[in-house]
Amino acid sequence: MSLKRLLKEKRLIEKELSGYSESIELLEPVAFENFLKWRAVLKGPVNTPYHKHSFKLLIELPSEYPLVPPAITFEPYSMPHCNVEFSTGKICLNILEHEHWSPVWNLMYVMVALYQLLQEPVVDSPLNIDLANILRAGDTSAYHGLINYYLQEDTATH
Amino acid sequence: MYPKEIVTAAKVLYFFFTTLLNKRTLGEEFTDLRYINRSGKSFVQRYKKLIFVVSYIVGPYLLTNIWNIFNKRLKRDSSNNINSEEEMQNHIRYRDMLDNIVNIHLLIFYLQGSYYDITKRILGMRYITGHTISKQEKELRETTTKGYKLLGYLLLFQNVSSTYSTLKNVLNSFKFTSSIHNEKHVSKPLNLSETKLTKNITDEYHQNHIRLSDETQFKFIPSESRDCALCLSKITDPSVGPCGHIFCWDCIVDWCRERPECPFCRKKCEIQQIIALK
Numbered sequence: 001m002s003l004k005r006l007l008k009e010k011r012l013i014e015k016e017l018s019g020y021s022e023s024i025e026l027l028e029p030v031a032f033e034n035f036l037k038w039r040a041v042l043k044g045p046v047n048t049p050y051h052k053h054s055f056k057l058l059i060e061l062p063s064e065y066p067l068v069p070p071a072i073t074f075e076p077y078s079m080p081h082c083n084v085e086f087s088t089g090k091i092c093l094n095i096l097e098h099e100h101w102s103p104v105w106n107l108m109y110v111m112v113a114l115y116q117l118l119q120e121p122v123v124d125s126p127l128n129i130d131l132a133n134i135l136r137a138g139d140t141s142a143y144h145g146l147i148n149y150y151l152q153e154d155t156a157t158h
Numbered sequence: 159m160y161p162k163e164i165v166t167a168a169k170v171l172y173f174f175f176t177t178l179l180n181k182r183t184l185g186e187e188f189t190d191l192r193y194i195n196r197s198g199k200s201f202v203q204r205y206k207k208l209i210f211v212v213s214y215i216v217g218p219y220l221l222t223n224i225w226n227i228f229n230k231r232l233k234r235d236s237s238n239n240i241n242s243e244e245e246m247q248n249h250i251r252y253r254d255m256l257d258n259i260v261n262i263h264l265l266i267f268y269l270q271g272s273y274y275d276i277t278k279r280i281l282g283m284r285y286i287t288g289h290t291i292s293k294q295e296k297e298l299r300e301t302t303t304k305g306y307k308l309l310g311y312l313l314l315f316q317n318v319s320s321t322y323s324t325l326k327n328v329l330n331s332f333k334f335t336s337s338i339h340n341e342k343h344v345s346k347p348l349n350l351s352e353t354k355l356t357k358n359i360t361d362e363y364h365q366n367h368i369r370l371s372d373e374t375q376f377k378f379i380p381s382e383s384r385d386c387a388l389c390l391s392k393i394t395d396p397s398v399g400p401c402g403h404i405f406c407w408d409c410i411v412d413w414c415r416e417r418p419e420c421p422f423c424r425k426k427c428e429i430q431q432i433i434a435l436k
Contacts, residue, residue, distance in 0.1 A: 008390040066388060067416045103413050104387040104421040 002065040006035045009106050016108065023115040025054055027107060036061045038070075040111060045119045049147040055079055057114070058089070059107065069101035070110065080150035082121035082132040092127045093117055166219045173211040178204065190289055196282030206281045213277045254324075261317055268310030271303060368435070369394050376435065379404065387421065388413060396435045399427035407434050 006029075013027050025041040038059035044050025056075040062068050074081075074089035083092040094100045095113055126132030134143045176183045182192070193202040263276050273279035291299070368375055370384040371392035379396070386393045388409035395407035401420045405413075410432055413421055418428045 004391070005389050012390070064416075067413055099417075102421045102424070103409075106390075 002061065002063055003035055005066060006061065009108070010035070012106075013108055020108075020112075024108075024111050027111055036063065036065075038107065040107075042111065042115055042118065045115065048119060049144045049151070050081075050118050053151050055118075057111075066103035066106070068098060069096050070107065072096060072110065072114070080128065080131060080147045081118065082123055082126045082128055082135060083117060085127040086150075090127060091117075092122075092125050162219060166215055169215045170211070173215065177207050177211060180204070186285075190287055191285040192288055193283050194286045196284065198284065198286070202281075202283050206283060210275075210277050210281055210283060214275060217277075258317070258321075261313065265310055265313045265317065268306045268313060271306065367394050368396060370396060397432050398435065399425070399432050401425040401427065404435075407432070 010029065017024060017027060023043055023045070025043050027040045028038060029035050030037040030039050038061065040057040040059060042055045042057060044053040044055070055078060058073050058075065060071040062071070072091060074084055074091065076087060076089045079089060080086060084090065091114070093113065095102075095105065095110065121132075121135065123132045123136045131143065131146065134146065172183070175181070176186075177193075186192070193207070194200065195202050260276070263273075263279065267274055272284055278284075369392060370376060370379065376396060383404060384392055386404075386406045386409050388405055391406075393404060393406050396404050397407040397410050398404050399410065399414070399420050401423050403420050403422045405421075410421075410427075411429060414427055414429045414432065418426060420427050
């Protein structure tokens with residue numbers, strides 16, 4: 001099931017991606033012969049500290065997909081976000097968990113959900129506790145400053 | 159194991175202990191009826207009762223069995239014999255004729271009020287009541303007789319009109335076959351093999367799976383709902399759970415094995431609740 005469906009998804013994405021140019025820069029299989037590994041690039045939403053940055057995502061599709069959710073991580077050490085573990089890029093998002101996943105969702109839908117996560121961090125289920133604490137305390141200037149610091153360091157080293 | 163055989167055996171036993179031993183069946187006892195002969199002057203001989211019981215119970219059983227065997231042989235023959243299609247038609251006509259005889263018999267029964275079974279009519283087994291009829295019963299009999307007569311006239315009308323139309327068809331087909339007889343002989347063998355071949359293929363395609371890519375299937379499902387949200391293709395074997403969302407049979411069964419709920423609305427959906435639309 002998964003390969004045939006992924007081929008369909010790929011065709012749909014190619015058709016629809018231009019409509020998402022504000023948020024999704026790239027969403028494609030890493031190599032043509034391997035449809036179980038994809039990569040994506042999300043754009044930082046306006047009015048967030050992520051604006052004017054873009055973020056790489058690694059997507060691994062289990063062979064049982066879409067019966068089980070895709071495994072998605074940000075590139076390690078690239079994403080300072082309340083719900084992302086900085087050193088691994090692991091994402092805390094309920095729709096990507098086994099018990100909350102639905103097979104009617106697809107990669108495009110997940111990308112939109114991740115973009116929303118960039119717009120609205122969820123401080124109650126943090127994987128980056130420092131950032132979540134600062135945000136919960138309402139110290140927006142520290143929050144922005146810290147994220148900027150990480151992002152600039154990131155662009156500087158790469 | 160043998161439902162038909164057991165039923166037949168039970169009936170034989172029942173009629174053996176009632177009719178054949180000159181006793182009455184439950185229905186006859188209830189309505190207080192006895193058999194008499196056609197002239198109404200004496201009781202019915204036992205050999206006639208025996209013939210009646212055998213033909214009434216064992217007859218239909220044997221006939222259906224013979225009929226089935228005959229049908230099977232006919233089907234086997236038809237695969238290598240071109241003429242058999244005509245034979246099959248004769249065969250069907252023969253069955254129609256039997257149906258007609260039964261109909262006419264029933265019609266006479268409704269109008270005349272005696273001999274409900276054909277064999278009883280042939281053997282002359284009539285019923286007589288074992289008591290004097292009261293005024294009340296007489297009235298009741300007259301009103302019910304009227305109802306049955308009306309039914310009889312309706313049946314008569316139906317039979318006459320259907321006979322008329324079949325007669326017309328037969329006459330037309332005679333004209334038709336005589337006019338194109340020559341042409342038919344040349345083209346028939348080739349056409350037949352061709353249609354049979356393609357027919358088999360399409361039959362397999364349609365019988366095994368219902369595909370919504372075929373727009374003639376389930377026309378009431380709008381085009382935007384004909385895709386399966388799980389495999390993203392046109393639905394094959396449309397199936398629904400308790401909530402009514404439609405998926406392919408394979409897709410939704412696979413998913414409900416993973417988690418028993420509708421992928422759209424998360425309503426509980428156990429595998430055994432999934433229904434394939436037919």
